[in-house]
Amino acid sequence: GAVVSQHPSRVICKSGTSVKIECRSLDFQATTMFWYRQFPKQSLMLMATSNEGSKATYEQGVEKDKFLINHASLTLSTLTVTSAHPEDSSFYICSARDSRDRGAREQYFGPGTRLTVT
Amino acid sequence: DAKTTQPPSMDCAEGRAANLPCNHSTISGNEYVYWYRQIHSQGPQYIIHGLKNNETNEMASLIITEDRKSSTLILPHATLRDTAVYYCIVRVRGSNYKLTFGKGTLLTVNP
Numbered sequence: 001g002a003v004v005s006q007h008p009s010r011v012i013c014k015s016g017t018s019v020k021i022e023c024r025s026l027d028f029q030a031t032t033m034f035w036y037r038q039f040p041k042q043s044l045m046l047m048a049t050s051n052e053g054s055k056a057t058y059e060q061g062v063e064k065d066k067f068l069i070n071h072a073s074l075t076l077s078t079l080t081v082t083s084a085h086p087e088d089s090s091f092y093i094c095s096a097r098d099s100r101d102r103g104a105r106e107q108y109f110g111p112g113t114r115l116t117v118t
Numbered sequence: 119d120a121k122t123t124q125p126p127s128m129d130c131a132e133g134r135a136a137n138l139p140c141n142h143s144t145i146s147g148n149e150y151v152y153w154y155r156q157i158h159s160q161g162p163q164y165i166i167h168g169l170k171n172n173e174t175n176e177m178a179s180l181i182i183t184e185d186r187k188s189s190t191l192i193l194p195h196a197t198l199r200d201t202a203v204y205y206c207i208v209r210v211r212g213s214n215y216k217l218t219f220g221k222g223t224l225l226t227v228n229p
Binding site: 043095097108109112 | 156159160161162163164205215216217218219220221222
């Protein structure tokens with residue numbers, strides 16, 4: 001089945017620095033990717049929708065200047081957390097939609113990236 | 119998208135069937151019922167989806183009531199690896215593709 005990877009799986013960074021997380025669709029092309037954030041013991045919250053070749057669409061309350069999203073190719077989207085602070089520590093998950101798949105699943109999720117800001 | 123209601127937690131004995139309920143009383147005619155699950159510290163995994171007919175695949179069965187106001191996900195022979203949070207999501211298939219995750223049901227399969 002379709003596979004989505006994320007890199008890195010875990011990252012620890014110091015407060016004030018920026019961190020880039022990659023999301024790749026390994027065996028399909030994804031015109032649309034989604035970025036979610038999940039705090040401990042909470043559900044996934046959609047942060048933004050990433051469309052290849054165009055600007056991302058952010059959900060209400062998500063700072064677009066803080067969470068930079070780039071979807072430069074059909075297989076790669078990146079999320080950059082700029083000037084990270086401890087409250088940005090979270091589990092970041094991406095999903096990708098196979099643009100040719102008219103079938104059931106529609107979205108394939110990555111394994112997630114655990115960000116810890118110290 | 120219609121709202122769903124799920125019990126916060128359930129227990130099941132290993133080898134037994136796990137029946138996870140979901141209420142979606144405000145579902146509209148063009149909304150599908152999707153089920154995903156999330157094992158601890160992993161990304162969600164698609165399980166099954168349906169519109170009005172019962173569905174079965176290699177992972178589970180989905181039973182949707184005739185009035186479509188509720189559904190049940192059935193794992194026929196639960197294993198310890200099925201311990202996860204199960205999310206029932208109702209949405210129009212092929213719409214903006216956004217998934218709105220509720221709190222889900224934590225299923226714990228006990229040995």
